[in-house]
Amino acid sequence: GQQVMQIPQYQHVQEGEDFTTYCNSSTTLSNIQWYKQRPGGHPVFLIQLVKSGEVKKQKRLTFQFGEAKKNSSLHITATQTTDVGTYFCAATANQAGTALIFGKGTTLSVSS
Amino acid sequence: GAVVSQHPSRVICKSGTSVKIECRSLDFQATTMFWYRQFPKQSLMLMATSNEGSKATYEQGVEKDKFLINHASLTLSTLTVTSAHPEDSSFYICKTSVGLMNTEAFFGQGTRLTVV
Numbered sequence: 001g002q003q004v005m006q007i008p009q010y011q012h013v014q015e016g017e018d019f020t021t022y023c024n025s026s027t028t029l030s031n032i033q034w035y036k037q038r039p040g041g042h043p044v045f046l047i048q049l050v051k052s053g054e055v056k057k058q059k060r061l062t063f064q065f066g067e068a069k070k071n072s073s074l075h076i077t078a079t080q081t082t083d084v085g086t087y088f089c090a091a092t093a094n095q096a097g098t099a100l101i102f103g104k105g106t107t108l109s110v111s112s
Numbered sequence: 113g114a115v116v117s118q119h120p121s122r123v124i125c126k127s128g129t130s131v132k133i134e135c136r137s138l139d140f141q142a143t144t145m146f147w148y149r150q151f152p153k154q155s156l157m158l159m160a161t162s163n164e165g166s167k168a169t170y171e172q173g174v175e176k177d178k179f180l181i182n183h184a185s186l187t188l189s190t191l192t193v194t195s196a197h198p199e200d201s202s203f204y205i206c207k208t209s210v211g212l213m214n215t216e217a218f219f220g221q222g223t224r225l226t227v228v
Contacts, residue, residue, distance in 0.1 A: 042222045099146050104155040
């Protein structure tokens with residue numbers, strides 16, 4: 001079945017440093033979504049990317065979708081302690097609006 | 113945005129008992145509800161997909177007789193963990209989506225199940 005590989009599994013940074021997490025798939029994705037899950041909480045939708053080469057920004061967060069639609073990245077500029085959590089990428093199994101297949105997530109810790 | 117209300121948020125039960133988890137869509141009709149399980153420090157794993165008025169579709173390795181899913185109405189889906197065992201202890205979370213292209217997903221708050 002379809003798999004989404006996500007790296008790194010853990011990342012620790014000093015406050016103010018940048019952070020990037022990557023997702024890769026062996027198959028072409030119709031779209032990719034990014035979620036943030038705080039410890040003890042549920043995943044919160046951040047964004048969806050659909051178009052090849054798409055780049056979207058949300059304040060300090062930059063999301064990219066590869067030209068081949070097989071990879072994606074989330075980059076956080078100048079991390080803050082509020083960025084702590086696990087970031088998941090997720091892709092739909094097909095275009096029919098079915099279940100999301102989640103990457104394993106990248107857990108970000110930030111020290112001040 | 114759409115809201116999915118899930119409860120209970122936490123439950124501790126004895127081994128051998130059953131636990132029912134409810135997910136309600138508060139301001140929209142959820143034709144499809146997805147149920148996920150998340151073990152500590154792991155990703156969300158899809159357990160089953162439920163569609164209103166029909167039988168749920170279970171993922172490989174998920175026992176349908178153990179994890180009973182009912183989606184009797186467009187606003188309520190339930191997951192019952194039957195004869196729970198300690199290895200069933202996990203974070204269970206429901207999710208639905210809005211839009212034809214699964215544009216945005218809405219999660220319930222999740223249920224932390226501990227079986228003792």
